[in-house]
Amino acid sequence: MKAIARRDVGADPRVRPHEGPTRGSAPTSRTDRETRDRLLRAAERLFADRGFKDVTVRDICRTAKANVAAVNYHFGDKLGLYREVMQSAIDRMQATTDAARRAGEGRSAEERLRRFILIFVHRFLDAGNDAIHRLITREVHDPTPAVDALVEQGVKPRVDYLSRLLAEIIGCSPSDQRVLRCLASVQAQSVAYLHNPIAERLGFTIEPRTPRQIDDIAQHIAVFSLAGVRAIAAATASARRRSGKAARGR
Amino acid sequence: MKAIARRDVGADPRVRPHEGPTRGSAPTSRTDRETRDRLLRAAERLFADRGFKDVTVRDICRTAKANVAAVNYHFGDKLGLYREVMQSAIDRMQATTDAARRAGEGRSAEERLRRFILIFVHRFLDAGNDAIHRLITREVHDPTPAVDALVEQGVKPRVDYLSRLLAEIIGCSPSDQRVLRCLASVQAQSVAYLHNPIAERLGFTIEPRTPRQIDDIAQHIAVFSLAGVRAIAAATASARRRSGKAARGR
DNA sequence: ACCTCAGTCAAACATCTGTTTTATACAACT
DNA sequence: AGTTGTATAAAACAGATGTTTGACTGAGGT
Numbered sequence: 001m002k003a004i005a006r007r008d009v010g011a012d013p014r015v016r017p018h019e020g021p022t023r024g025s026a027p028t029s030r031t032d033r034e035t036r037d038r039l040l041r042a043a044e045r046l047f048a049d050r051g052f053k054d055v056t057v058r059d060i061c062r063t064a065k066a067n068v069a070a071v072n073y074h075f076g077d078k079l080g081l082y083r084e085v086m087q088s089a090i091d092r093m094q095a096t097t098d099a100a101r102r103a104g105e106g107r108s109a110e111e112r113l114r115r116f117i118l119i120f121v122h123r124f125l126d127a128g129n130d131a132i133h134r135l136i137t138r139e140v141h142d143p144t145p146a147v148d149a150l151v152e153q154g155v156k157p158r159v160d161y162l163s164r165l166l167a168e169i170i171g172c173s174p175s176d177q178r179v180l181r182c183l184a185s186v187q188a189q190s191v192a193y194l195h196n197p198i199a200e201r202l203g204f205t206i207e208p209r210t211p212r213q214i215d216d217i218a219q220h221i222a223v224f225s226l227a228g229v230r231a232i233a234a235a236t237a238s239a240r241r242r243s244g245k246a247a248r249g250r
Numbered sequence: 251m252k253a254i255a256r257r258d259v260g261a262d263p264r265v266r267p268h269e270g271p272t273r274g275s276a277p278t279s280r281t282d283r284e285t286r287d288r289l290l291r292a293a294e295r296l297f298a299d300r301g302f303k304d305v306t307v308r309d310i311c312r313t314a315k316a317n318v319a320a321v322n323y324h325f326g327d328k329l330g331l332y333r334e335v336m337q338s339a340i341d342r343m344q345a346t347t348d349a350a351r352r353a354g355e356g357r358s359a360e361e362r363l364r365r366f367i368l369i370f371v372h373r374f375l376d377a378g379n380d381a382i383h384r385l386i387t388r389e390v391h392d393p394t395p396a397v398d399a400l401v402e403q404g405v406k407p408r409v410d411y412l413s414r415l416l417a418e419i420i421g422c423s424p425s426d427q428r429v430l431r432c433l434a435s436v437q438a439q440s441v442a443y444l445h446n447p448i449a450e451r452l453g454f455t456i457e458p459r460t461p462r463q464i465d466d467i468a469q470h471i472a473v474f475s476l477a478g479v480r481a482i483a484a485a486t487a488s489a490r491r492r493s494g495k496a497a498r499g500r
Numbered sequence: 501a502c503c504t505c506a507g508t509c510a511a512a513c514a515t516c517t518g519t520t521t522t523a524t525a526c527a528a529c530t
Numbered sequence: 531a532g533t534t535g536t537a538t539a540a541a542a543c544a545g546a547t548g549t550t551t552g553a554c555t556g557a558g559g560t
Contacts, residue, residue, distance in 0.1 A: 035537075035538080050392075051392065053303065053304055054303055054392075056516080056517060056518080057517075057518065057519085058516090058517075058518090066538080067537095067538055067539050067540080068518090068519090068539090068540090069519080069520080069521090069538075069539075069540090070537090070538075070539095071518090071519095072518080072519060072520080073536095073537075073538080074537090077518075077519075078517095078518065078519090134391075137391065138391065139448065140446050140447070140448050141384075141387065141388065141391065141446060142300075142301065142304075143447040143448070147447060147448065147451070148451075150448075151448055151451050151452065155448060155452065156452070159452065177466070178470070180454060181467065181470045181474075182470075182474070184439065184442040184443065185439045185442070185470070185471070185474050187442070188438040188439050188441060188442040189434065189435045189438050189439070191438060191441070192434040192435070192437070192438040193434065196390050196391060197390070197393045197397060198389065198390050198393070198397065198400075198401055198405060201397070201398075201401050202401065202405065202406070202409065204430060216427070217431065220428070220431045220432075220435070220482065221435070223478075223481050223482060223485050224431075224432070224435050224478035224479075224481060224482055225478065226481070227477040227478050227480065227481030227482075228473075228474035228475065228477050228478045228481075229474075230477065231473050231474060231476070231477030231478075232470065232473060232474055235473050285507080285508080306546080306547060306548080307547080307548065307549085308546090308547075308548090316508085317507095317508055317509050317510080318509085318510090318548090318549090319508075319509070319510090319549080319550080319551090320507090320508075320509090321548090321549095322548080322549060322550080323506090323507070323508080324507090327548075327549075328548065328549090501560100502559100502560080503558100503559085503560080504557105504558085504559080504560100505556105505557095505558095506555105506556095506557095507554105507555085507556090508553105508554085508555080508556105509552105509553085509554080509555100510551105510552095510553090510554105511550105511551085511552090511553105512549105512550080512551075512552100513548100513549080513550075513551090514547100514548095514549090514550100515546100515547085515548090515549105516545105516546085516547080516548105517544100517545085517546080517547100518543100518544095518545090518546105519542105519543080519544090519545105520541105520542080520543075520544100521540100521541085521542075521543090522539100522540090522541085522542095523538105523539085523540090523541100524537100524538085524539080524540105525536100525537085525538080525539100526535105526536085526537085526538105527534100527535090527536085527537105528533100528534085528535090528536105529532105529533085529534080529535105530531100530532085530533075530534095
């Protein structure tokens with residue numbers, strides 16, 4: 001009976017006793033919301049450090065100095081809390097895409113790509129965004145039910161923009177396979193610089209990076225990627241010129 | 251009391267009742283070892299799919315059609331099984347490094363890099379190696395106590411070889427920061443092609459890749475990377491020529 | 501025939517974890 | 531004063547999980 005009741009609540013969240021402090025976006029009554037915010041902050045860091053399943057609500061509540069029941073009260077369940085953390089990450093990801101896109105408005109295709117990369121890498125490696133990016137990276141390898149929102153709102157807009165941009169540079173359709181591969185090559189490079197235990201064990205990453213170091217990395221990825229994309233465009237162009245297949249090797 | 255006894259066993263594994271079927275590398279008595287192998291195979295797949303903590307010994311034993319106690323009997327504990335799975339992954343990683351390194355012996359530095367990338371990507375994306383590479387990638391973001399062996403035996407040899415190679419191409423010391431960044435750029439690209447739920451949700455990766463597709467990807471990464479490394483070398487060379495900072499974009 | 505020991509199995513154990521329950525405190529409103 | 535609704539707290543619950551225990555089997559050696 002209890003199990004059934006719980007399952008019903010899960011299926012229809014609106015049935016929950018409180019559904020958090022008042023529904024919708026009411027002012028939540030008074031000075032409270034403190035606990036809620038502390039939970040969100042603690043959860044963001046812990047989820048980023050260890051992933052959804054390896055963090056217990058007791059960990060979160062201990063860090064946030066709240067009672068164990070606080071998560072269920074304010075967010076329905078653990079997943080509800082995670083979704084809210086992830087949504088804020090998605091929002092910041094969208095903001096980064098928009099900023100990096102705007103930075104190149106009115107420029108040539110190559111210059112738009114260069115500026116996109118520079119802005120993007122700076123935000124990506126900014127210490128203040130470290131948690132959300134580790135969070136997003138985790139969804140790639142260990143998806144939770146929140147992955148759908150991430151893909152639709154966070155990943156797709158960026159992929160669409162970069163695909164059109166790369167297609168213009170290469171001179172082909174955005175659905176051409178080369179576009180996707182260049183997209184992968186460009187975006188993958190940044191991920192290598194997220195803090196991770198193996199890189200640290202090898203002596204790379206001297207912990208909080210200086211703005212200078214971040215800029216050096218951004219310049220590296222921009223130079224490397226521009227040259228890579230040009231080479232891909234040139235290789236296929238010269239291949240087309242001699243009619244045959246790929247113009248690989250020497 | 252029981253808790254203490256268990257902790258003692260954990261601290262000194264040699265106290266365990268069996269320590270697996272006979273110690274060392276004795277022939278394990280008779281036809282058995284079947285169960286052990288089934289456990290290893292099941293564990294490799296499950297650990298690769300879901301990570302160390304998200305797989306239960308019950309999952310593994312169910313998959314391997316063995317009893318729940320089988321893991322503790324044959325491998326001491328869950329971590330012992332994981333270590334053995336990881337060791338076989340490390341061994342294959344070493345073999346890939348050696349093969350990719352040998353493929354370029356006696357060639358120019360650039361050609362050695364090109365061949366290294368081609369061999370490496372082929373092995374990396376070979377369907378038969380998919381599990382071990384997802385396993386290794388997991389250690390990057392969610393290290394277990396097995397990460398030390400991975401770094402020492404698997405990662406370091408590859409990093410050392412590629413560092414020397416890239417330093418030769420760029421024309422600088424292997425400890426130069428540009429070497430590390432090019433190394434990151436080259437290796438990071440392959441990781442983007444491991445099967446992951448987000449790429450699949452976006453419609454990329456048409457499941458088991460054909461040898462043709464893998465070769466296309468390998469060629470792409472080789473062309474892209476060679477051009478990228480050359481550009482980094484050229485940028486710093488021309489920068490040195492005019493004494494100032496970076497010679498970016500234009 | 502007897503013993504030994506690796507291997508397997510079912511059951512039990514102790515712990516951890518997400519969630520629920522019950523109770524209490526406090527503020528706002530009637 | 532009384533009611534209502536929000537927030538928090540302590541305890542309890544139910545299920546899962548890594549590990550251990552004790553019994554049983556069968557082959558090999560004496």
